[in-house]
Amino acid sequence: MMRAMSLPDPWQHFVNARRARRVERGLERILRPGTRASGTRIIRNSRELVSFAGNDYLGLASHPAVRAAAASCAKEFGVGAGASRLISGAHDLHAQLERRIAAHRGSERCLLFTSGYHVNVGVLSAFADADTLVASDELNHASIIDGCRLSRAKVVVYKHCDYEHARAMLASHQGRRLLVSDTLFSMSGDMANVGELSRVARDTGALLVLDDAHGYGTLGGSGRGVLEEQGLDESAAHIVTATLSKACGSLGGYACGSDDLIELLLNEARPFMFSTAGTLPDISAAMAAIVIIASAEGRALRERLKTLGKRLREGVHRHGFETGGEAHIVPVYIDGPERAVALSRRLEEAGFIAPAIRPPAAPWNRSMLRLCLSAAHDDADIDGLIQALAASSR
Ligand SMILES: Cc1ncc(COP(=O)(O)O)c(C=O)c1O
Known part of the structure; x- marks a missing residue:
């Protein structure tokens, strides 16, 4: 017989009311x-x-070379990393993949996280605090929104791709400023104008964070993503984040930026510090995928x-x-x-x-x-x- 602890009345009411609200709004979801x-x-x-x-x-999740890399890695090294990177989960494979991604993007340094969601939550909560104003595109991904919430920063949401709106909001703040945008928006499928974002960030002294989750691997001559597609290099933004779970067909995420910024993330981004490092077959699969992406x-x-x-x-x-x-x-x-x-x-x-x-x-x-x-x-x-x-x- 299945067992579960019975709920105290206020909690049962809460659970019932939340379900009723979801159903009424047509938002009840099921797994299929x-x-x-x-x-x-x-x-x-x-x-x-x-x-x-x-x-x-790119169909790489089932590409023979990607599968083979994951399988032979599992055979040789096992699966789980066993701990967070800062404790004892730092494997050479993680560092090799970071160097490979940094070389591919042409950025100073890369730091892996366990998912793209973790990266954005980690980056925003590490860089922004109560003295920071964050300007965020209204169509930014939920992981950016959640990172903003966790940071306790003052967040202003600018109209989709309206960079003059973003500029005006950033200019109105005295302290540190951060501008954050998806590069290729996951619902509307359109692209941010990275050149414009860069200009606004430069003019207002804002830290520019771009999420290239949907662009990395799929756009640009060598698959570097939206920046390459728009003829820009990595100096167009301070931090570029992306995921290994889309075009790379695996699981994980990364942030790229200068040595100083990555050092701060390694020490202060809580999802990096307090979550187990990516599994080794996932890391090997991503490495094989990036070799294909760049070829x-x-x-x-x-x-x-x-x-x-x-x-x-x-x-x-x-x-x-x-x-x-x-x-x-x-x-x-x-x-x-x-x-x-x-x-x-x-x-x-x-x-x-x-x-x-x-x-x-x-x-x-x-x-x-x-x-x-x-x-x-x-x-x-x-x-x-x-x-x-x-x-x-x-
Ligand atoms: C724009 C964007 N950023 C980040 C993520 C999170 O990536 P991951 O699935 O690796 O957690 C997603 C995933 O849907 C996304 O669409």
Whole structure:
């Protein structure tokens, strides 16, 4: 018989009220287990679905070289790091990967964290405090928002990509200032203008922190991300964060910056200090992925991703849909949250996972299907999705 400690009344009321509130707002979520058959295929209830809901943008999570690196590492070294880096979990593999990432990005130094979420929470809470004003784009990722909260800084949220708004807010503060932005926004799929952000940071004396989670590996000639895509080098920002869990197909995150800044993070970023270091197979997998990302094969995968993005956008436009963004995240805007949810359900019946994003995750007037492409999609996946979308919306 399963057992659980019974809840005191006030806690039972709290739990019931929270559930009722979620249900009333249509925000109750469930886990839908399945098997990941490949970069783009998920098997649920014995049905194979083509997924447009993942972040394995280059299909590297199941690349033979990446799998082999994880497997041979597990055989040789085992799995868990056993402790945080500062206690006894610092393995040569972590340091090698940090050097590899720093060399690839052309930055002074890199520090690994256990996830991209940890990096942003760690960076913001280490650099910002009650005397800091943080200017944050209204579409920044939840990990940035949570890092701002933990920092206890005064946070001002500027209108999406409105750098004059950010500038005015930063200029109004006397103490230290920090400007933080995603580079490629995870919901709207559009890119920040990093040159503009740099200018505002320079003019206002702000520390500039950029989150390149969706850009690293997928954009720029050598996969360095949005900065490279926009013709900039690492001197355009003080800190660039990213994840190893999207284009790199593994798990983990990193921050890159000057020696001084990374030294501060190593000593003061709490998610780095108080969480076990990344598992060794994950680190080896990420290393193998970055070797691919920086190679001609990586370049070809990025080209493929661009071609698929063009094909998808042109196809859905032909059927009268409006899309946003400019890269491999393609929001297809749908009138009203109920319609977006109904469309997503019909697409699943037709064999496609295309999640509906609605308020509060999307702006109130901007419900959408958020389609994430992978270089592992084939043309038939894209064409099939376009046809199903057109048929489902009739
Ligand atoms: C912009 C952005 N930053 C950070 C993260 C967190 O990365 P991770 O999944 O490695 O924790 C995500 C993940 O969705 C993201 O979209």
